[in-house]
Amino acid sequence: MAAQNLSLALLIDEARWTNGEVARAVNRVGTELGLSLRYDDSAVCHWLTGTVPRKRVHDAILEAFSRRLSRPITPKEVGLGGTLGSPANAPDTVAELIELGGVDMDPSRRAILGAAGLYSAAALIPGFPDAIERFASYRRNPRMKIGHAEVDAVVAMTVRISEIDDMFGGRHARPMAAAFIVNTIAPYLKEDGPEDVRKAMLSAAADHCYLTGYMAMDERADGLAQRYYTKALELAGGAEDHLTYCTTLRGMSVQAVDLGHSARSLQLADAAATASPQAGPRMRAFLAGQQAHAAAQSGDKPMALRRMREAEAAMDQAESRAKTFGSYDPSSLHYHIAQVRYSLGDVAGSVEAMQESDRLREPVYRRTRVRYGAMLAERKLQVGRLEEACADWERMLDDYQHVQSGRCDDRYRSMMSAIRPHMRNQHVRNLYERARPLAPA
Template sequence: MVAVTNGQPRSLGRGARDSGGPNKALAAALKEAGCSYASLALRVNELGRCQGADTNYDKASVTRWLQGQQPRGNTPEVIAAVLGERLGRQLTPADLGFPLDGGRPVVGRALVYGENVAETLHTLVELGSTDIARRTLLGAVPFVPGALINPQRAWLLWLVETTTEETATWPAPVSDAGPVEQVHAMIAMFDEMDNHYGGGGVRTSIVQYLSAEVVPLLQQRGTTPRQRRELFAAGARLAAMAGWSSYDAGEYGLAQRYMTQALRLCAEGRDHVLGGQILAGLSHLATSLGRPDEGAALARAGIATARDTGSPLGLMRLYAMSARAHAALGRPRETSAALRAAEKQLDASRGAAQESPWVRFLDHHYLQAESAVCFRDLGLAAQAEQTASESVRAHADRRRRQAISRSVLATAHLQQNRLDEAVATATEALDALSGVHSERSIQALRDFRGRLASRRKEPLVREFEQRSRMVLGVAA
């Protein structure tokens, strides 16, 4: 059987398939959402492109879905995400009449902050094993903005119901022997590899270690309350690392799911500092994927989490995430207020040794780099240039941060109509990516390249676009 998709004939058996009748569930959801065929197709294309998919659906595509055609790839999940946004509740493909392939139910469960931690551990193991061993079954996993509400609400309810005496305080020594020390050693090793080679190069190792080694430790009985808390906090940190490395590898939907499960483990670890940092990661993800409104809300939840923890560096990062979200929303006053609050927390810190181990990597260079992104997004080119230049000098040994800061610096040059400097700086960023597996760095450079679109007739720009194709792909 042959269908026509985006104007081209295509066999239904090679990507889309006919389910045998009209899709009444999808029709009902469209009607309830008040969503036109054209607006659904447009938003599916937009959300898909944010996550690396290149689709060109239109009204005719939606008509075929309503007639019973099963969209290809992860499109059913994207459709569910779009309609979930409109309706203000989480939807699954099955809710919309799209049958799930074997192995995919865990994709839905991993978006939920569960009450039962034993189920969370089971979800992590299933997600990790499917992620590593059965990628063809797991397929592309979409980022679902509407699913960010459940973990925020559940975490904040836990936060108000937990007494201060039950939470971890810092500085607190980690157990100096046994499994906790071993897990911390592995975390330090993964951090080092991630900083030098990017998350894409270490992601599989983190997921394997988490699901095969650490989760079984968390399932054991007989540990002391303190050791149990420390193990769960370490497990939460590893799950968050799996999320960050997935983010860095361009696996945005997996990043969301690992971070959501990390937040649930963190509650068992009673660690508010780490909880704030996981919320910071989700905020960064949401803002970068075109949902700065959610990014701002997540940063706000993180600030509420970490406010009384005695960790100024943790709060500094959360205020920086708030600033990023407000800058992306075009709010200069709120951005400035958040950056001032971040600077105040940085000044209040008594040094890394007096902070939680989860935030000791944060310093004024980190805040410079985040500030540069905010200034870029607000069009404050001179300020972006100054702070990005300082970040480039400070991160000579971190090629991922180098590439991102150089991309921001290149945009600042471009915003000041200094094309030669902009292209030269972007070329240095391109060179810095050699041997680094980081989709975040690549996206930063793609953002710069997209800003060159109006000047493509100039030889310098054509030369850069040609040179960048091997790393960044063909320009749109």
């Protein structure tokens, strides 16, 4: 029978897939969504002849083709029009924030997010001018007014939640952040006020969304984090806040490199640097360090080393001042040096840089100590320094039991896997016996 869905047929041809390969790709993405899919080539044949797949697999189909073709795929391109993905008239940013935060603020309802758990390497990024235009025509309630006091309240709440996140991880703090979006930030965004106050509120809201997205990423809810980051970009654009816009792009680059999407990470890091032509030295170091990490993971050694030198030079120029939310300090710089060296094959040099990063790190960053301390131990083990690695892991466990973090749980599991072949060593046995009761649920 001839294909009735010619758009899907053309897309399959462009992807150079067989029907069976389409089915297997959709099944793999479905697994990431928590779906147990068993599609085969006959299912794709049905789609081609006009059968509409179940709604819950729509995002899996879009993402499978997006990954294969390295570009965003729209519902129209798949040939199922308005039945797939988001509706043509998508809700505005504030409405989307309410919907997103309303589910995320209640851990018992997070399963409803479903496809929010799916990270898309081909997701569209809202441009800075587009976001400005989007908020320029946003309708506000002239009967309700906001002032600087409301902006200060949002900023203060974001700082407090950030401090809790640094010390204890985001598992408990994120519902609080989401509730604050729904109950406080979203209503403020609907209210009127002087233009400078409006922009300050959009900027404060963008910072808060960025933090909430970071906590979602820390919990390995990467698709959800991506959605929060996208809202932060839109809000920062509306505020004409280049700093927060670039910081968010850089955070998205960090997420991409952590997930192994090296090329996408480099694109996002480069976009952040391009969008911030007036950046001061600390911000330049912040961006160049991430560009170096992404380039190194992509295998571009000359670019990685050049960007790393730029980051070091910019950090030398940066003023010594109090740390602020989202800041970049010498400890962070040495972490990037370690990541670049490791990606380029210099494990011993990476260990040296991570030790310096640890020495310079402020004590408040407990979760960072857990993650990077465990990473340091893993690399020491790679170069044969087993007993030193055990000592580092012991220090990691001192903090681990106080932190609620998905990424810290990942480091715990990596430790248990790494030490298993060395159980004859007394230090390893002691570490194992101590760590075993701390296993994450």
